[in-house]
Amino acid sequence: MLRSDTQLHNAMRIVSGTVKSTPTEWLPVLTNILPPPLRRKEALLRSAIKAEKTKRSLLYQMLRNTPKYLTTEWHENWTLTDVKNSCLVSDPNKGVEGMDLLRDVWSVLNRIRTGHGRCSSMMSKWSLKDSSACDCGYNNQTVHHIVEECPKRRFNRGIEGIHTAGADPDQDNGGGDF
Numbered sequence: 001m002l003r004s005d006t007q008l009h010n011a012m013r014i015v016s017g018t019v020k021s022t023p024t025e026w027l028p029v030l031t032n033i034l035p036p037p038l039r040r041k042e043a044l045l046r047s048a049i050k051a052e053k054t055k056r057s058l059l060y061q062m063l064r065n066t067p068k069y070l071t072t073e074w075h076e077n078w079t080l081t082d083v084k085n086s087c088l089v090s091d092p093n094k095g096v097e098g099m100d101l102l103r104d105v106w107s108v109l110n111r112i113r114t115g116h117g118r119c120s121s122m123m124s125k126w127s128l129k130d131s132s133a134c135d136c137g138y139n140n141q142t143v144h145h146i147v148e149e150c151p152k153r154r155f156n157r158g159i160e161g162i163h164t165a166g167a168d169p170d171q172d173n174g175g176g177d178f
C-alpha cells in the first residue's frame with residue numbers, strides 16, 4: 001500500500017472516530033470520501049480531461065462520464081467485499097447517516113457498524129484486558145454481542161436500526177463502552 005494511502009486512511013480513522021483495526025474498506029464509506037485507488041484514478045482522469053478538453057477528442061468524450069464510472073467501480077468493489085457488516089450499506093457512494101451527530105456518538109455509531117471497538121474480545125486481543133468475557137457471563141464480548149445479544153446492554157433496534165436511524169443517546173446505555 002502506498003504511503004499516501006496509509007496517511008489518508010489514518011485521517012479517515014480520525015474523522016470517523018474508529019479504531020486502528022477497522023478494515024480499510026469501511027473508512028471511505030464512513031467518511032464519504034472516494035477510496036485512495038479510485039482517487040488516484042480520478043486525478044489521472046482529470047488531468048487527461050484537462051489536456052484533451054479543447055480538442056473535443058474521442059478521449060474527452062469518453063472521460064466526460066468519469067464520475068459515474070468511478071462510483072460504479074466503487075459500488076462493484078463494495079458488493080464484492082466480505083468485510084464485516086458490509087451488508088448494512090448498499091451503495092458506498094451515498095455515505096452513512098450520523099456525520100452531524102456529536103463526535104462521541106458518531107464514533108460509537110461507526111465502531112458498531114464496523115464491529116471494531118473497545119469490547120472485551122478485541123481488548124483481550126490487543127492485550128489490554130485479560131479476558132474476552134462479558135460481565136453478563138457470556139464468554140466472548142464482541143461488538144455484535146453488545147449490540148444484539150447482551151442482556152445488560154443490547155440496543156432495542158439492533159445494528160440495522162442503529163445504522164439507519166443514527167444513535168439515540170436517550171435509549172442506549174452501553175455506548176460509552178466502545
Ligand SMILES: [Zn+2]
Pocket residue numbers: 134135136137138141145146149150151152
Ligand atoms: Zn454481555
